[in-house]
Amino acid sequence: MNACLRKRTLLLLSAGEGTNEQRTHVATCAACATRYRRFVHELEGIEQTLRETSPPPAVSPRFLPIRSNWRPVAVAFAAILMLVWGGLWLRQPSSLPVSMAARTEDLSQLLENELAPALFAMVDVRVAPIPTQVSNSVYLQAALDGSWPCEWQEPFLTPVCEIHPFPLLLGGQ
Amino acid sequence: MRTSEAAKLSPDVPPCCEELCRMHYARVFQLCRLLLVDRHEAEEVAQEVFLKLVKECQSPSRILSWEAWLTRVTVNACHDRRRSAWWKWWRDEHVEFQEAEFPSDHLTPEEHLLSREQQERIWHLFRRLSPRQREVFVLRRLEGLSSEEVARVLGLTTGSVKRHLFHAIRHLRKGLGGRQ
Numbered sequence: 001m002n003a004c005l006r007k008r009t010l011l012l013l014s015a016g017e018g019t020n021e022q023r024t025h026v027a028t029c030a031a032c033a034t035r036y037r038r039f040v041h042e043l044e045g046i047e048q049t050l051r052e053t054s055p056p057p058a059v060s061p062r063f064l065p066i067r068s069n070w071r072p073v074a075v076a077f078a079a080i081l082m083l084v085w086g087g088l089w090l091r092q093p094s095s096l097p098v099s100m101a102a103r104t105e106d107l108s109q110l111l112e113n114e115l116a117p118a119l120f121a122m123v124d125v126r127v128a129p130i131p132t133q134v135s136n137s138v139y140l141q142a143a144l145d146g147s148w149p150c151e152w153q154e155p156f157l158t159p160v161c162e163i164h165p166f167p168l169l170l171g172g173q
Numbered sequence: 174m175r176t177s178e179a180a181k182l183s184p185d186v187p188p189c190c191e192e193l194c195r196m197h198y199a200r201v202f203q204l205c206r207l208l209l210v211d212r213h214e215a216e217e218v219a220q221e222v223f224l225k226l227v228k229e230c231q232s233p234s235r236i237l238s239w240e241a242w243l244t245r246v247t248v249n250a251c252h253d254r255r256r257s258a259w260w261k262w263w264r265d266e267h268v269e270f271q272e273a274e275f276p277s278d279h280l281t282p283e284e285h286l287l288s289r290e291q292q293e294r295i296w297h298l299f300r301r302l303s304p305r306q307r308e309v310f311v312l313r314r315l316e317g318l319s320s321e322e323v324a325r326v327l328g329l330t331t332g333s334v335k336r337h338l339f340h341a342i343r344h345l346r347k348g349l350g351g352r353q
Contacts, residue, residue, distance in 0.1 A: 008339055055206070055211065055212065055300070
């Protein structure tokens with residue numbers, strides 16, 4: 001065995017593992033022997049500390065969460081927000097992104113085809129008959145006769161009165 | 174619970190059990206302390222272990238090696254303690270250190286060479302080991318068991334023991350700024 005030992009092998013050797021062949025190599029190779037001694041020294045220091053000192057006290061857990069756990073909480077909160085937003089977005093197909101040009105075109109077509117005929121149509125409009133002028137003498141005569149037209153009658157019972165509700169005003173006298 | 178207290182738990186405790194408590198209490202407590210990294214919890218678990226020892230002494234079963242039995246029971250008790258309380262795991266993962274005195278009865282010259290910061294760093298890294306890595310490291314390196322014995326106690330293969338040991342040492346060295 002001429003090549004120097006790998007770090008893993010040397011670490012395990014320093015921990016008491018390894019084969020006789022590897023130990024022989026360490027005994028004959030100066031470079032590996034130096035590394036091996038350093039590993040052993042470090043390991044002894046660690047073991048001695050663990051054996052002969054007490055573990056330092058830990059801070060009570062109830063004081064820790066806010067200070068040290070805000071990152072995972074924030075990430076989880078952001079993920080939940082994204083999921084909720086994504087769910088809402090998928091449920092609304094009309095909210096698919098549409099270009100402004102397409103929207104404007106649709107709007108103009110809607111105005112042209114649907115709204116304009118409804119607003120400005122002249123064909124279906126029923127022009128109410130313009131009431132004919134009635135002379136004041138007619139009303140005067142009617143008043144004298146005691147038969148004022150439509151005064152005590154319900155409009156729906158007398159369609160003529162419905163058509164001419166204010167004949168005096170239209171008289172223009 | 175000290176050794177004498179353990180022996181006073183029951184008037185029927187056999188003398189051999191009392192002797193076992195006296196012999197192994199320090200080792201069991203140390204093992205608990207290392208596996209749980211908490212002095213108070215280690216005391217509680219060590220009490221549980223010695224209660225089991227007392228019951229075992231009173232039972233007709235014959236234990237060939239009390240040392241191995243105690244090691245196995247201690248490891249299992251620590252394992253159960255860790256699993257039973259999820260918040261303790263959480264605490265282990267979010268540990269912070271305070272300025273504190275480290276009482277030690279036997280201060281060696283080498284310990285003085287290690288600064289307090291270095292000691293805290295080592296304990297911090299040790300806490301960050303996985304429970305299995307910690308068990309393997311403690312049993313193999315601090316308890317002095319062979320790889321085969323560790324494998325038997327933990328129910329692992331020898332290869333797994335070596336792998337956990339390597340990862341544990343590498344983690345500790347890396348955290349301490351170990352060089353190639």
